[in-house]
Amino acid sequence: MTNSKQQLFNLAKLVRDNSYSPYSKFKVGAAILSSNNNLYSGCNVENASYSVCTCAEENAISTMIANSDTLIKELLVMTDTSTGSAPCGACRQRILEFADNNTIIHIANTKEITKTIKIKDLLPHSFSKDDLK
Numbered sequence: 001m002t003n004s005k006q007q008l009f010n011l012a013k014l015v016r017d018n019s020y021s022p023y024s025k026f027k028v029g030a031a032i033l034s035s036n037n038n039l040y041s042g043c044n045v046e047n048a049s050y051s052v053c054t055c056a057e058e059n060a061i062s063t064m065i066a067n068s069d070t071l072i073k074e075l076l077v078m079t080d081t082s083t084g085s086a087p088c089g090a091c092r093q094r095i096l097e098f099a100d101n102n103t104i105i106h107i108a109n110t111k112e113i114t115k116t117i118k119i120k121d122l123l124p125h126s127f128s129k130d131d132l133k
């Protein structure tokens with residue numbers, strides 16, 4: 001694994017341990033490498049009022065924005081499943097907002113990265129800020 005991929009993997013694994021998911025028991029960790037080469041992370045945070053739950057990717061993106069970074073170079077999402085899990089539809093849209101044509105998503109389980117795919121291929125035919133011009 002390259003150094004940046006290893007850093008993303010390690011960070012996602014660490015933050016995933018902090019997931020607050022007593023209802024689904026499905027822990028998710030996400031880590032971002034920004035275009036400025038900064039790292040951010042987030043985990044899913046659930047709530048007794050289920051619709052208030054937030055996703056790991058969503059929380060990692062919020063932290064990136066709070067630190068004045070706006071472009072995702074790479075995002076890694078980690079779940080403890082055999083193949084890893086792709087970001088949900090809503091999170092694909094959230095990632096797209098802060099992506100360019102080269103933004104890469106790594107899907108990982110707790111052992112390894114199982115798939116690497118560009119966000120433009122994960123969310124084709126998308127609606128984006130370009131549509132509002």
Ligand code: THU
Binds near residue numbers: 021026044055087
């Ligand atoms: N979840 C994420 O954190 N990211 C996704 O992309 C999909 C789902 C969380 C939300 C909820 O806490 C749990 O996984 C089960 O859906």
